[in-house]
Amino acid sequence: MLLSCHNICKSFDGKDILKGVSFHIEANEKAAIVGINGAGKTTLLKIITGQLSPDEGEVVFAKDTSFGYLAQNQNIDSSNTIYDELKLVKKDTIELEERIREAEDKMKVLTGDELTKLMNDYTAMTHHFQLIDGYAWQSEVAGVARGLGFTDEEFGKPISTLSGGQKTRVALGKLLLQKPDLIILDEPTNHLDMNSIQWLETYLLNYKGAVLIVSHDRYFLDKIAGKIVEIDQTKSGIYNGNYSFYATEKEKRRAIAWHAYINQQQEIKHQQDVIDKLKSFNREKSIKRAESREKMLAKIERIEKPTEVDDEMKIKLTPSCVSGNDVLNVEGISKSFDNAHLFENISFEIKRGERVAIIGDNGTGKTTMLKIINGLLPPDAGKITLGVKVHPGYYDQEHHVLHDEKTLFEEISDEYPTLNNTEIRNTLAAFLFTGEDVFKRVGDLSGGEKGRMSLAKLMLSEANLLLLDEPTNHLDITSKEVLESALNGYEGTVLYVSHDRYFINKTATRILDLTSGVLVNYLGNYDYYLEHHDERMAQILSGNQSATATAAASGVLLGGQSASTLGSTTSASASGTIKSNSFQYAGDSADSTDGKADWKAQKAAAAQQKKKEKELKACEEEIAKLEERNEVLNEEMSRPEIATDLAELRKRTDEQEDITAKLEVLYDKWAMLSE
Structure with missing residues (x-):
């Protein structure tokens, strides 16, 4: 056993955060801590890593156990480049390599006993160098940097010029290269794109050590975790399986607990009613019988009432009116910023009722494309056309729709003056803002709270085209599930950018993958995307005419091609190939075998x-x-x-x-x- 947490208790200002939390981590075990926002997950990690002291209980590590901890946000203050900062972890290995090289040079000129002693030292150094896999340190550092999304051209970038998310990626890379016995990660996927998350999954699965993760990424948890530690209402529950097992088992346990509690309450009520009746007869024999039953009732071990799930967001998204069938036409748009070329001549269309996810690596221009569609940025070329009676509503991951100086109540009342106080409070309560919370300043909210506030305004807008930029960022799992349910029941149209694979799998009816200068269309959810991705990319990267010819059948939207390039394509249909003078769309054919x-x-x-x-x-x-x-x-x-x-x-x-x-x-x- 590497780590044991026993009866951990912690309170802040008289409010219990953790109460009697106990679990352990074995060598090589991969475990995750889950719970709603504010449940105490990060507090627990800080107690484990010694940054906080528990009020009660103890944290015990096995002798000589090393651990590394990555907090949610890192502010690395360094003048190094990305590569040099990662190299710091291999300082001892690099110094040993230098001593080996020095010894090799000296052996050329030494003789006698000095040479013999140096050769013995050299043998010991090279043996140790082999044991620590010293010959692979350069490829290891480069591989981790690339895996976390840094290109070779970015290796020389100074740390001081990086964003907060990029600095967190560097800190994660340093932690992985340290190879401690136990890796402790708090929301490690927040600043990673899909490819980097998949790389991290593979790395952690093959890691020869234990891993303890706090994450809201359900797909990630399904791949990595073999044990789930749930923090719910200050207490812990252990589930020996991945996230899917946990979700199923949790509902079973909740149902069993409620049935046991209700049955016992019914039995207690029945016994008490009989006791009261016997006493009401006011006869000596009846009173004795009543007292006997009371003694038996007092000996019953009472089942504690299970916690109720009453903290979920209650979202209902209702379009103000029904749009036409053609909701959005994107025709030949291009965008560059200075020397950064994002995309060129991209075209696609969205039909009423579709839920379309745009995916792709960081920096490919997904958010930029959404801003262009919403009219917040002009395209360098091309045209955006909204259909008849289309009213877009925009969810911005940076929450520019919010005003930091306003209170939550004012944020709603100023935007929707026709709502009365009760309606405003009910709206805010649906997104977990109750009581005095409604008078908080928007600027004082956490990232997750700002996300909920932006969703509240979006709900009131009654839009029939939702444009969502990373809507699940900072939301806990419960809130994500409620949002998924709301979108799946939404009668309008949804176009969103997300790297949350579980969310995409639950909500998307179509995926547009912005990659290699083209949009690749997948007529299905994330599972469908995974199944067909390699085949489609092989067609694109083959570079021959057959790849272009099969684009219509395979679902590729090609940027930068004229209408004549795909001359063999058919005329427009709802799910086939659309052709006009200005743009080209080749989608999954409804007549195809896959369809x-x-x-x-x-x-x-x-x-x-x-x-x-x-x-x-x-x-x-x-x-x-x-x-x-x-x-x-x-x-x-x-x-x-x-x-x-x-x-x-x-x-x-x-x-x-x-x-x-x-x-x-x-x-x-x-x-x-x-x-």
């Missing part, structure tokens, strides 16, 4: 879902019927004429036992179906 397979799979899935929903409804009705009968029996057995009639009492008790057995089966079935 048919997808349609059949979706139809079969819909039928299966409908069947499950029908079974779930029937199960709920049967549970309600049995529970109602159970209440009737409880009421009957509390009557004096029944309570004193052993035959009648036994008859009802037998029926209750039968009901209880049936309910147990139904509860299990309900839990399975509701998943």
